[in-house]
Amino acid sequence: MVRGMGVKVRPDDAEKARRRLKEQGALSSSRKARREGGGVVFPVKDGDIDLGPIPFELVEAEFEELKGKDAFERFLEKQGCSLSSYDVIGDIAILEIPEGMEVYEREIARVLLDSKRHVKAVFKKSSAVEGEERVRRYEWLAGEDRTETAHREHGCIFRLDISKVFFSPRLSFERQRIMEQVRDGEVIVDMFAGVGPYSIVIARHRDAKVTGYDINEAAIRYFAENIRINKVGHRVTAVHGDCRELAPEGVADRVIMNLPKSGKEFLETALDTLKPEGGVIHYYGVSPRAAPYKDEARHIQEKAKEMDKKVEITGKRIVRSYSPGEVHVAIDVKVMP
Structure with a gap:
């Protein structure tokens, strides 16, 4: 069994969904569809799915590998x-x-x-x-x-140069997961925005205001181009520079911290960026495989206490393997005054 991204539909829509996925080239040919929770889950190659009127949900699931090899x-x-x-x-x-x-x-x-x-x-x-x-x-x-290309995901297009910017297609599910938590009217700060995948996916599907920062000038140029391509200029702003110096205090309902190797250094800024009444931080880290959340959770609790804030960890998951002894983790943090 292998874990991967899937599209879950109602059993009555399964055959129509299968045909549409196959026509789009989105259906994985190396994994077998499965029944789960009253629905049918089809394995897909990425999150750029259009099933027209067919309702669907993007999920992560375990799939059986097919025996045939290409x-x-x-x-x-x-x-x-x-x-x-x-x-x-x-x-x-x-x-x-x-x-x-x-x-x-x-x-x-x-x-x-x-x-x-x-x-x-x-x-x-x-x-x-x-x-x-x-x-x-x-x-x-x-x-x-x-090295320049255009990547499609969740109904969005991202132009980028792999030699000049950071981009990981393996975070597609994370971008979908966070977008689904956002409510219309939110103000969001994307601290390490890159070419804008988190910001733009949110803005295409939610009526939210997002400001994304990045220290990489090439990434910000592509971010600005992707804002234009995806027609979300009324919702997203790209800012070149260090978020620690530029992000305003007390403005955000939600902060995204996609910098797993050194995110700890920016946690104070993330906490300051939230509104006085609190909000949500999506924190990423790299942790030992044997104890994937322990050190990161302790750091979050200690920093919040130091800043006289209350926090509650509301969700945590292993995003992917990072090295033989480490994993990339996501921790969702509710911050209260």
């Missing part, structure tokens, strides 16, 4: 390669080549390009995410030699 999977099996997954951002595939398989990396990339019609370029990661601007170095392997 040409890319068969090639990996033949080479004995343990490549477990890869990211696709727009039409660019990004590989993480296992140690010892570098000799096959160009061939792996060419087979992937040939077997996945929607992929036009293949790169491999050549560094970790680095620096304040959160960028990673990549090496071209196959296809078109370009």
Whole structure:
């Protein structure tokens, strides 16, 4: 069984939904649909779903893997390669080549390009995410030699350059999850907005005012372009700079802190940014796999006490694996005066 994103529909709508998902190229061919909670859940590749009049819900679920393998999977099996997954951002595939398989990396990339019609370029990661601007170095392997693309998700389009900005398609469910908690009329601060995926997904689906900050100038340029493309200029503002210096105090109903490696350093700013009557903070961190929430929750409680505020942890989840011994966690925090 593998965990992934799914679309849940009523049983009466299942066949119509399946056909629409297949027509859009959104249906995962490697996983089996399942029945769950009075509905049918179809495995999908990402969150950019349009089922027209068919009501649906985006969920995370466990899916059974189908036995059939495509040409890319068969090639990996033949080479004995343990490549477990890869990211696709727009039409660019990004590989993480296992140690010892570098000799096959160009061939792996060419087979992937040939077997996945929607992929036009293949790169491999050549560094970790680095620096304040959160960028990673990549090496071209196959296809078109370009790093700019347009990624579709939750009915939105995001233009970006993978070599200049941070963007993770693996956070698609998180963006959906937070958007669903937002109520019309809220004021929201997105402290590390990047090219705007959290801010714009919220603004496309909720009548809320969102201000997003980022220290990466290229990210803010793309953020501004994505605001225009998605027609949310009346709801979203992109600001270049350090949120600790620029975010106003006492204005927000909700704060998003998508900076897992060093979010602790910004928690005081997040608490100050909320309205005097309190609000919600969506906090992200990187924690030991053996005790995924302990240290982060303790830090939140201690900082709130230091600032004479009351907090309640209302939700927590493991977002994804971060390293062999660490996980990326999300913690939802209700702040009270």
